[in-house]
Amino acid sequence: AQSVSQHNHHVILSEAASLELGCNYSYGGTVNLFWYVQYPGQHLQLLLKYFSGDPLVKGIKGFEAEFIKSKFSFNLRKPSVQWSDTAEYFCAVSLDSNYQLIWGAGTKLIIKP
Amino acid sequence: DSGVTQTPKHLITATGQRVTLRCSPRSGDLSVYWYQQSLDQGLQFLIQYYNGEERAKGNILERFSAQQFPDLHSELNLSSLELGDSALYFCASTKVGLPGDEQFFGPGTRLTVL
Numbered sequence: 010a011q012s013v014s015q016h017n018h019h020v021i022l023s024e025a026a027s028l029e030l031g032c033n034y035s036y037g038g039t040v041n042l043f044w045y046v047q048y049p050g051q052h053l054q055l056l057l058k059y060f061s062g063d064p065l066v067k068g069i070k071g072f073e074a075e076f077i078k079s080k081f082s083f084n085l086r087k088p089s090v091q092w093s094d095t096a097e098y099f100c101a102v103s104l105d106s107n108y109q110l111i112w113g114a115g116t117k118l119i120i121k122p
Numbered sequence: 123d124s125g126v127t128q129t130p131k132h133l134i135t136a137t138g139q140r141v142t143l144r145c146s147p148r149s150g151d152l153s154v155y156w157y158q159q160s161l162d163q164g165l166q167f168l169i170q171y172y173n174g175e176e177r178a179k180g181n182i183l184e185r186f187s188a189q190q191f192p193d194l195h196s197e198l199n200l201s202s203l204e205l206g207d208s209a210l211y212f213c214a215s216t217k218v219g220l221p222g223d224e225q226f227f228g229p230g231t232r233l234t235v236l
Contacts, residue, residue: 043224051229052230053214053227054226054227055225058222058224099165105221108170108221110155112166112167115165
């Protein structure tokens with residue numbers, strides 16, 4: 010069965026630190042990759058997505074992610090985090106062959122001011 | 123605000139009972155998805171509807187059922203409730219429900235089964 014792994018469940022950083030959140034999936038076919046974010050008290054919203062083309066994808070609020078097909082990875086990065094980036098981040102994968110979105114367990118990110 | 127609404131926000135009920143959760147998609151969206159988020163299982167896809175028809179089924183229990191009505195709102199029915207059904211239930215919508223589409227999420231309904 011397909012699965013999505015997020016390596017860290019909790020990450021604590023200071024403001025201005027660089028961020029990388031890992032995401033690996035298990036599926037050899039064509040995938041669509043997503044990062045969603047849930048800020049405290051708010052609904053889930055899309056940060057960025059990849060479905061084809063340039064493997065380096067830029068999203069909102071200065072986030073980017075790189076799709077590395079050979080490593081089955083889609084890691085999220087931000088060069089300098091802010092206190093307002095405190096949130097839970099979810100990696101998700103959908104297959105072109107079906108309509109399900111398969112989710113990672115989420116990473117809770119806390120930014121210390 | 124994503125444009126997706128869910129009611130109620132909170133629901134507290136007892137084991138063995140039945141509840142109905144409601145979702146209204148964004149204006150113009152034809153596809154609705156239901157998810158369950160619990161502490162031990164994370165976010166699990168339950169079911170997807172497109173224009174009134176079931177399109178995909180995930181880890182949905184037989185005690186759970188859903189439907190999408192002609193006005194495109196959707197309801198998730200949970201019956202014979204168990205303690206383990208306590209969770210946050212999210213609804214999401216997209217225009218046409220393709221695998222690469224961005225899903226727009228509602229605020230969720232928090233269900234507590236006592």
